[in-house]
Amino acid sequence: MGIDLGTTNSLVAVVRSGVAETLADTKGRHMLPSVVRYQTTAPPLVGHEALSDAHDDPFNTIASVKRLMGRGVADVKQLGTQLPYEFVAGDSPVPRIRTVAGDVSPVEVSAEILKVLKVRAEDTLGAVMPDAVITVPAYFDDAQRQATKDAARLAGLNVLRLLNEPTAAAVAYGLDKGSEGIYAVFDLGGGTFDISVLRLNRGVFEVMATAGDSALGGDDMDHAIAEWFMREASIADDSDHRALRRLLRDARAVKEALTTQATAQVEVQGGAGLWRGVLDRNTLNTLIDPLIARTLAPCRRALRDAGIRAADVDGIVLVGGATRIPRVREQVEAFFGKPPLADIDPDKVVAVGAAIQADVLIGNRRDQDMLLLDVIPLSLGIEIMGGMVEKIIPRNTPIPAARGQEFTTYKDGQTALLVHVVQGERDLVSDCRSLARFELRGIPPMVAGAARIRVAFQVDADGLLNVSAREQTTGVESRVVVKPSYGLSDGEIERMLRESFSHAKEDEAARALREAQVDADRLLEAVTAALAADGDSLLSRAERAEIDGAMAALRAARDGGAIGAIKRGSEAVDAATREFAARRMDAGIRKALAGHRLEEFHSLPPGGDK
Amino acid sequence: MQVDWSKNFFELFGLPAQFDLDPSDLLTRYRELQRRVHPDKFASASAEERRLSMQLTTLVNEGYQTLRDPVRRARYLLDLSGVAMNDETDTSMKPEFLVEQMELREALEEACAREDSLRRLAELANDIEHRHAAKLEELRDCFSRGQGALGAARNAVRELQFLGKLLQEIREQEEELT
Numbered sequence: 001m002g003i004d005l006g007t008t009n010s011l012v013a014v015v016r017s018g019v020a021e022t023l024a025d026t027k028g029r030h031m032l033p034s035v036v037r038y039q040t041t042a043p044p045l046v047g048h049e050a051l052s053d054a055h056d057d058p059f060n061t062i063a064s065v066k067r068l069m070g071r072g073v074a075d076v077k078q079l080g081t082q083l084p085y086e087f088v089a090g091d092s093p094v095p096r097i098r099t100v101a102g103d104v105s106p107v108e109v110s111a112e113i114l115k116v117l118k119v120r121a122e123d124t125l126g127a128v129m130p131d132a133v134i135t136v137p138a139y140f141d142d143a144q145r146q147a148t149k150d151a152a153r154l155a156g157l158n159v160l161r162l163l164n165e166p167t168a169a170a171v172a173y174g175l176d177k178g179s180e181g182i183y184a185v186f187d188l189g190g191g192t193f194d195i196s197v198l199r200l201n202r203g204v205f206e207v208m209a210t211a212g213d214s215a216l217g218g219d220d221m222d223h224a225i226a227e228w229f230m231r232e233a234s235i236a237d238d239s240d241h242r243a244l245r246r247l248l249r250d251a252r253a254v255k256e257a258l259t260t261q262a263t264a265q266v267e268v269q270g271g272a273g274l275w276r277g278v279l280d281r282n283t284l285n286t287l288i289d290p291l292i293a294r295t296l297a298p299c300r301r302a303l304r305d306a307g308i309r310a311a312d313v314d315g316i317v318l319v320g321g322a323t324r325i326p327r328v329r330e331q332v333e334a335f336f337g338k339p340p341l342a343d344i345d346p347d348k349v350v351a352v353g354a355a356i357q358a359d360v361l362i363g364n365r366r367d368q369d370m371l372l373l374d375v376i377p378l379s380l381g382i383e384i385m386g387g388m389v390e391k392i393i394p395r396n397t398p399i400p401a402a403r404g405q406e407f408t409t410y411k412d413g414q415t416a417l418l419v420h421v422v423q424g425e426r427d428l429v430s431d432c433r434s435l436a437r438f439e440l441r442g443i444p445p446m447v448a449g450a451a452r453i454r455v456a457f458q459v460d461a462d463g464l465l466n467v468s469a470r471e472q473t474t475g476v477e478s479r480v481v482v483k484p485s486y487g488l489s490d491g492e493i494e495r496m497l498r499e500s501f502s503h504a505k506e507d508e509a510a511r512a513l514r515e516a517q518v519d520a521d522r523l524l525e526a527v528t529a530a531l532a533a534d535g536d537s538l539l540s541r542a543e544r545a546e547i548d549g550a551m552a553a554l555r556a557a558r559d560g561g562a563i564g565a566i567k568r569g570s571e572a573v574d575a576a577t578r579e580f581a582a583r584r585m586d587a588g589i590r591k592a593l594a595g596h597r598l599e600e601f602h603s604l605p606p607g608g609d610k
Numbered sequence: 611m612q613v614d615w616s617k618n619f620f621e622l623f624g625l626p627a628q629f630d631l632d633p634s635d636l637l638t639r640y641r642e643l644q645r646r647v648h649p650d651k652f653a654s655a656s657a658e659e660r661r662l663s664m665q666l667t668t669l670v671n672e673g674y675q676t677l678r679d680p681v682r683r684a685r686y687l688l689d690l691s692g693v694a695m696n697d698e699t700d701t702s703m704k705p706e707f708l709v710e711q712m713e714l715r716e717a718l719e720e721a722c723a724r725e726d727s728l729r730r731l732a733e734l735a736n737d738i739e740h741r742h743a744a745k746l747e748e749l750r751d752c753f754s755r756g757q758g759a760l761g762a763a764r765n766a767v768r769e770l771q772f773l774g775k776l777l778q779e780i781r782e783q784e785e786e787l788t
Contacts, residue, residue: 160653204641300788304781361653371645398671400649400664460664461649526655574657581659585666588646593624593639 001121002133002354003157004165005110005148007066007217008190008321010034011348012117013355014125015364020172020355022348023124031347032120034190036112037061038099046116055245059086060099064219065113067191068095068106069151070144107151114155130158130518133358135350137192138164139212139298139377141423142435142465149462160361162462165189166196167207167372168353169319173344174200175356175370181314182208184302186332186340187350188295189320191217195299197306197313203369209305209396210377211298216291218255218322224287225251225279229268233275243269258284259324285327292331299335305396316340321347363529374399376459383420383429385410392457395425399463404456406472413445417453419469419478440469440478516566520558523570524551527577530584538583550576618690619673629687629753633678640674680746681770684763687753693760695767707769714738714776718783728787735780742773 002020004011009031013022022030029048037050038060045053054061062085068076076087076095088096088103096103114134121129134157136148145162152159166185173179179200187194194212198205226247229235235243250268257264263280303310318340322328333339360370375398381391382405393403409417417440424432443451452472459465470477527547535544554569620627623639645651647670652663676682685695703711714734721730745766752763 161650201641204644206641297785297788301785304785357650361650363654369645371641371648371650373644373648397675400668401671402668458664458668461667522654523656526659530655530659577656578658581656581662584659585647585662589622589643589666592642592646 001118001129001131002135002163002168002351002356002358003114003117004135004168004351004354005066005113005151006034006189006350007064007192007219008034009347010113010117011351012121013348013351014121014129015355015359016125020352020359022351023120025120032113032116033063034066034113035061035063036065036109038101038104040100044101044112046112055242055249058241058245060101062097062099062104062109064191065106065109067215067219069110070141070147071095071106107147107154110148110151111154114152114157118155118157130156130515131160131358131362132157133161133163133168133354133361134159135163135165135168135354137187137189137212137214138166138194138196138207138210138374139192139214140463141214141378141433142380142463143433144214145463149464159462160358162464163354163357163372164194164196164207164210164374164377164463165192165350166194166210166319167198167205167374168351168357169317169349170196170198170200170205170353171356171370171372172349172353173317173341174205176344179315182308182312183315183317184299184313184336185317185319186295186299186323187212187319188322188328189217190322191215191219193217193295193298195295195302197302197308204371204373206373207375207398208308209302210375211302211305212377213294213298216294217320218252220291221255221288221322221325222248222251224291225255225284228279228283228287229266229275232277233268235268254279255284255325259326281326288325288327292328296331296335310336313338317344317349318342319346319349374461374463376401376463378423378433379425380421380423380435380457380459380465381432382455383422387429388427389422389424389429389432392455393459397459399459400461402456402458404454407453407455408449409443409446409451409453410448412448414448414451415443415445416441417443417451417469419455419467421465421467435465436467438467438469438478440471440476442476443471444474444476513561513563513566516563516570517558520554520566520570523573524554524558527551527573530577530580534580534584534587538587539580543580547573547576547580619676619686622669622673623677625677627687627690629680629684629750631677631683636674636677640670643670680749681767681774684749684753684767684770688760688764688767691760693764695764703768704765707772711772711776718776718780722783728784731780731784731787735777735784738773738777738780742770742777745770745773 002013011022011031013020024030025032032047033051035047035050035054037045037053037057039045050061051063054063072093073087073095086098088098094105096105097109118129118132132152134148134152136145140148149159149162166187169185169187170183174183181200183198183200185194185196185198192212192214193216194210196210197208199208226244229247229251230237235247247268250266254264254266258279258281263278266277266279268275313336316332316336316338318329318332323346329340329342357372359365375396376393377395379391379395380393381389384390390405392405393401407417418437419440420429420437421435422429422432423435426432440453443453453469454472455467455469457465457467468477531547539547550573554566554573557565557569618627623636623643625631625636625639644667647663647666649660649663649667652659655663676686688695717734721727721734724730749763749766749770752759752766
């Protein structure tokens with residue numbers, strides 16, 4: 001399944017009989033409001049029921065939680081007045097919200113939303129569905145991506161891939177229309193803005209550049225309108241949270257009305273009783289123009305990074321509910337010099353693209369040559385002397401990517417080096433997002449500048465970072481998967497999973513066994529397919545027999561029902577197929593180049609044969 | 611028979627190790643390689659295949675980034691030929707080039723201070739782009755002359771890096787102003 005986990009609304013889509021479509025709840029509603037209301041004893045309410053209570057129970061009803069994902073306590077303080085929740089004071093780097101059901105983290109709130117969508121998909125299709133592609137804003141940094149992945153794990157989902165929202169939209173759009181050429185995807189959602197420039201060629205979606213603002217969206221427009229209400233109706237700033245939530249609800253209704261009408265009647269509870277007024281589209285435009293203007297600088301940067309001009313763009317695809325606003329369309333048209341394409345549903349297109357990608361990843365579309373080549377949105381670097389950043393992987397580098405840089409000690413006899421990993425475009429560490437700190441210890445004492453410490457970054461296809469540091473002369477090594485600053489530790493996730501299952505009917509051991517069996521089945525299926533394709537041409541009889549033996553053992557263990565045996569069996573199959581995997585990869589490269597003239601290398605300069 | 615990690619990027623893309631290269635041919639080869647090695651093609655494969663796929667795709671990405679940019683491609687070719695760039699230690703430049711650089715830097719500072727700085731910056735960027743293009747032609751010529759001109763190619767690369775850095779700074783200034 002494909003899940004669009006949005007700031008305001010979330011959707012789930014699946015591919016059935018080759019057609020990708022979003023799924024509705026029992027009342028026929030496709031969009032699930034991303035709102036969770038915690039209750040004293042009953043399980044939390046999610047979606048429409050929670051939304052209708054938002055203004056009556058503001059402290060226990062969490063909306064727009066996506067804005068808090070991967071954020072630290074300090075970031076949340078900056079959002080300050082916009083959020084009515086009571087945050088728990090403490091030394092945890094992750095903000096926790098106080099509710100009647102206990103303290104919850106943004107990851108846990110998001111997991112509640114994901115669980116509802118998972119159940120919806122399973123009920124609709126009548127099958128267990130653990131695998132999902134989850135979309136994230138292209139401009140999400142590493143911490144925000146990691147938090148999203150944590151939420152999915154907490155909801156019992158196996159994340160096939162984190163997919164960038166504009167890329168998902170391009171997939172749904174491009175496959176539908178059979179488009180070729182350069183497309184810009186302008187994605188203005190409830191709380192995030194992305195612009196991605198892609199080149200579409202025979203099923204390959206190559207992201208040339210991406211830019212955005214992960215704290216800008218339709219929500220901000222609602223706030224601008226609510227502030228106008230407050231000025232006009234003389235409502236004090238310090239009104240209680242219930243009143244503010246009501247104002248926001250009214251603001252959104254007026255914004256939506258003005259999409260089709262020139263004026264809208266307003267009725268709000270003012271300081272001196274009920275206030276009646278009219279908001280027209282021109283006034284709305286002056287309220288939201290500063291926000292729309294903030295989308296244009298990222299558009300310019302994306303075009304520049306892609307090395308193209310606005311005129312080179314063949315089409316502009318609009319995504320996200322806020323792109324329904326006429327003023328947004330006008331400004332986009334003025335910037336790109338051509339009208340945007342508006343023949344798709346901007347709310348559903350991301351989930352549909354995610355479902356198509358999920359279908360490709362689980363191998364249902366072997367016939368189709370679809371491939372997504374994405375990039376990293378923000379530069380990754382490490383702190384050097386003077387609080388400055390040394391960039392290691394620049395923004396818009398295609399992923400997966402790896403880069404390394406050598407550093408040295410600056411004091412005689414220095415035995416440890418602190419590595420501080422940051423993400424962002426600015427020169428000062430304090431202006432970038434801190435992702436992780438770790439220490440490489442055990443460097444043998446040397447004079448300053450003698451040690452050679454290689455810091456290596458590896459970004460995977462989800463855009464997630466892995467960092468290692470190694471002293472070259474002695475081989476002292478330190479390695480981290482970047483997540484500690486704002487994410488949950490693996491231990492925390494496991495504990496939460498255990499807790500949530502102690503409430504559920506299903507018992508933990510049975511679940512773990514089923515997961516191990518599903519993993520084993522997946523592996524057996526993959527190896528069987530690989531053997532059918534290349535077993536005869538790439539393996540000797542003895543090698544083939546060894547793999548067949550390991551597979552037979554795994555099949556027996558799988559049916560035997562002992563988790564340890566299944567895991568050992570899976571590892572044995574992995575080990576037995578190692579050489580085969582390498583040969584297949586090599587054969588793949590040969591085939592890729594077979595259609596081309598294979599040049600001779602006589603022009604290789606001397607010394608070039610290394 | 612193993613995945614050959616010692617292949618250089620030209621070999622990986624099945625291209626001759628030379629400066630001249632057809633960008634659209636490189637792009638086609640890049641896409642074909644990606645179709646074979648990308649992690650999406652191995653999402654449900656064994657852990658070993660997934661690991662290999664990520665490493666190989668990383669290599670293909672790095673190779674594409676290196677070969678498609680003429681200056682990086684030139685640096686890489688020089689490296690393969692055993693001509694070191696020594697960016698840190700070797701700071702000697704032709705005096706006339708240094709003078710030109712100083713003048714361009716002054717022009718940049720002056721442009722930023724002016725009221726019509728955006729227009730000034732655009733003019734300066736245009737000027738530097740022309741110099742960059744001319745220098746690239748010089749570099750191409752060096753590579754076509756073979757072994758004897760590799761030293762000259764190295765100098766051209768260093769000058770191109772200066773110009774590239776200057777262009778980058780102008781872009782950043784423009785970004786700040788808009």
